[in-house]
Amino acid sequence: MKDTMTAPEPPLLELRGVEKRFALDQSLLERLRFRDGRLRMDRREVHAVNNVSLTVNRGEALCVVGETGCGKSTVARLVAGLLAPSAGEVRYAGARIDNQSRRDLAPLRRRMQMIFQNPYASLNPRMTIAQALEEPVRYHNPDLAPVDVRAKVLEVMQAVGVDPSWRDRYPHEFSGGQRQRIAIARALTVDPEFIIADEPLAALDVSIQAQVLNLMLEAKVARGLTYLFITHDLSVVQHFGTRVAVLYLGTVCELADTATLFAAPKHPYTRALLSAVPQMRDGMPDHIRLKGEIPTPITLPKGCPFETRCAYADQRCRVEKPRPQQQRDGSLVACHAVEEGRVD
Numbered sequence: 350m351k352d353t354m355t356a357p358e359p360p361l362l363e364l365r366g367v368e369k370r371f372a373l374d375q376s377l378l379e380r381l382r383f384r385d386g387r388l389r390m391d392r393r394e395v396h397a398v399n400n401v402s403l404t405v406n407r408g409e410a411l412c413v414v415g416e417t418g419c420g421k422s423t424v425a426r427l428v429a430g431l432l433a434p435s436a437g438e439v440r441y442a443g444a445r446i447d448n449q450s451r452r453d454l455a456p457l458r459r460r461m462q463m464i465f466q467n468p469y470a471s472l473n474p475r476m477t478i479a480q481a482l483e484e485p486v487r488y489h490n491p492d493l494a495p496v497d498v499r500a501k502v503l504e505v506m507q508a509v510g511v512d513p514s515w516r517d518r519y520p521h522e523f524s525g526g527q528r529q530r531i532a533i534a535r536a537l538t539v540d541p542e543f544i545i546a547d548e549p550l551a552a553l554d555v556s557i558q559a560q561v562l563n564l565m566l567e568a569k570v571a572r573g574l575t576y577l578f579i580t581h582d583l584s585v586v587q588h589f590g591t592r593v594a595v596l597y598l599g600t601v602c603e604l605a606d607t608a609t610l611f612a613a614p615k616h617p618y619t620r621a622l623l624s625a626v627p628q629m630r631d632g633m634p635d636h637i638r639l640k641g642e643i644p645t646p647i648t649l650p651k652g653c654p655f656e657t658r659c660a661y662a663d664q665r666c667r668v669e670k671p672r673p674q675q676q677r678d679g680s681l682v683a684c685h686a687v688e689e690g691r692v693d
């Protein structure tokens with residue numbers, strides 16, 4: 350009899366209750382304080398990422414959005430293994446990766462590639478483009494013949510629109526947009542399945558951003574890529590994302606399919622974010638101007654992180670952290686006011 354009980358495929362990426370705290374960035378002298386008349390170490394921490402749980406399935410492009418300092422880059426770095434979580438788990442294709450050694454993670458390095466805001470971060474200024482692109486191919490395929498290494502690099506250069514006759518030039522000879530194409534090519538040379546892109550368009554001229562975004566979209570379709578895409582730009586999310594996680598003070602306040610999020614944003618913070626972009630205000634109130642203090646990630650509010658700026662906040666919001674609740678349309682929203690039907 351044919352076995353129809355095959356186990357469902359785990360998500361490609363899963364974050365389970367992930368936290369990241371950084372020691373306050375102070376000199377040793379600044380950290381020493383007199384308290385109760387005694388000299389003590391100031392052990393306050395920056396709570397950059399707080400209890401974040403999310404999944405990314407194969408073929409998806411999950412966009413993470415939010416204001417500056419909300420923890421987007423920290424999430425990307427935790428996933429890429431550049432930072433270790435203070436608590437929680439990061440899983441890739443079902444296996445925990447946050448507690449593995451660099452050596453154990455080596456095979457994963459090929460499957461998961463990162464693209465940064467500043468392509469200089471991934472391009473060595475002393476290497477020609479050919480050297481920069483051949484290096485990862487050789488590293489991950491030590492037995493590949495030099496002719497095949499060159500063929501792979503040629504294929505990728507053509508795919509991203511970098512003229513192969515420029516192979517002996519150095520990164521400084523290229524414009525920002527071309528450098529980002531080269532950084533994308535470098536990521537693609539090793540045939541990854543998952544790309545973590547951290548604000549890959551933010552440093553580019555507006556006229557170039559659409560070209561680079563389309564290139565990443567083409568690569569997604571042609572190579573079956575899955576993306577975790579960090580951005581503060583909602584029009585990029587609308588164009589690129591299949592799902593969106595809205596981050597506020599290191600906490601996911603709303604997680605939804607892109608179409609659902611833009612058609613029916615629910616969390617008061619998401620609504621404020623969308624209302625700030627005139628072309629996205631369809632059926633929404635005019636620009637919602639947020640008032641109130643943004644708490645520091647050093648002293649987080651006891652209840653909802655958004656409570657100090659939320660027009661709907663009441664006593665419950667001040668004392669009790671909202672948990673993500675599944676909505677009828679499948680989105681997850683962490684908001685007492687939404688749960689109680691108080692947001693119109």
Ligand SMILES: Nc1ncnc2c1ncn2[C@@H]1O[C@H](COP(=O)(O)OP(=O)(O)OP(=O)(O)O)[C@@H](O)[C@H]1O
Binds near residue numbers: 373424
């Ligand atoms: N290495 C570090 N040491 C101390 N604090 C840090 C460190 N890295 C990040 N932070 C703090 O953690 C919080 C989240 O930072 P993060 O860079 O992840 O935010 P972001 O949303 O990516 O911001 P941006 O859009 O400005 O890049 C911020 O308060 C930041 O100052």
